[in-house]
Amino acid sequence: MSTAIHLAEQGLKVVVVEAAEVGWGASGRNGGQVVNGLNASLATITKRYGEKTANFVGGLLQEGAGIIYDWVERYGIDCDLKRGNIYAAYTEQHMRDLEAKKALWQRHGMDDHELLDRAAIRKHIGSDVYVGGMIDHSGGHMHPLNLVLGEARAFEGLGGVIYEHSPVTRVGQSPDNAVVETSGGRVTAKTVVVCGNAYLGNVVPELTSRVMPVSTQMMATAPLGKERAEALLPTGVCVEDVRYILDYFRVSADYRLIFGGGVVYGGTDPADVVAKLRPNMEKVFPQLKGERIDFAWSGNFALSFSRVPQMGRLGNRIYFAHGYSGHGVTGSHLFGRILAEAIQGNTKRFDTFAALPWIPFPGGRMFRAQYSTIGSWWYEFKDRFGL
Secondary structure (H helix, E strand, O other), X not given: OHHHHHHHHOOOOOEEEOOOXXXXXXXXXXXXXXXXXXXXXXXXXXXXXXXXXXXXXXXXOOHHHHHHHHHHHHOOOOOOOEEEEEEEEOOXXXXXXXXXXXXXXXXOOOOOEEEEOHHHHHXXXXXXXXXXXXXXXXXXXXXXXXXXXXXXXXXXXXXXXXXXXXXXXXXXXXXOOEEEEEOOOEEEEOOEEEOOHHHOOOOOHHHHOOOEEEEEEEEEEOOOOHHHHHHHOOOOOEEEEOOOOOEEEEEOOOOOEEEEEEEEEOOOOOOXXXXXXXXXXXXXXXHHOOOOEEEEEEEEEEEOOOXXXXXXXXOOOEEEEEOOOOOHHHHHHHHHHHHHHHHOOOOHHHHHHHOOOOOOOOOHHHHHHHHHHHHHHHHHHHHHHOO
């Protein structure tokens, strides 16, 4: 939706083709966290791609969130938007990592971060499990489905057209145009942008092996009431811890705790989401032991092996961006803008990302989930023992 709005704002004729309904996938099912930056750290990007690329990426870290804040205000989108995102630390090593992250982000002009010791984080989170953390005052959270539905209305208000329940079966191109074939018809266009991400399947075979669908799970408690909910998160921030297999949570506008976490490589869902998540929730908030869970769900995000999103072009008329690796709320808004720039002839930022080499998953498409699962065991071991 981001690319579509950016193009429609410039007066272009734009059509969105949606397999199900707007917000059916990750756009509507995610945890609602507005988290700045990419999954890959600036330190990792510097090591892998060099200082020049890291400086370029560092200048973009808050842009995706800025687009969201701008559109919510400009288009009057009611999505319960709040500011404040905390990275919570379980160990002193986590705190050292956050200190290094804060210093590196400051080098790139981001001064909205505040380190929190044990006493300070207790003022934001009603739990004793964390030794400290860091708050990003420019991050935040919102109701994700209401955000994307509001964006869809804004897009249509700009003259855009959305075709729902139109799964794409093929994308092709010729020297004269690009063609999108669906189960019910065909769209011919000058340019096509492929935005299927974790749900793309085999529609564009050249992209299938570049990212891997990964399932993450969420659940919502029964309404806790204002007093109990504010005791959990007194300042209204959202939280994610800094472990490799992390938990994330926030309080909704109707005072439910929305708690998420866990990953399943390959995009399969666990048999019982609540059984998987409840022990983690009760570890952080023992006061919620036995609390009724009203809703539980899961959904896929697209993981790239490098944890850096991929952007590029197939031929002259088909563009793509995917692999936000769990940072798609802000990442898709940023990359949507960059794609729109490229389509209109300004390719500077697009070319920088498109030039980054993509790294294939070990094991190929057939065994990548198994290899990634084995690798995650090592990180879970490190998480468990604070290494």
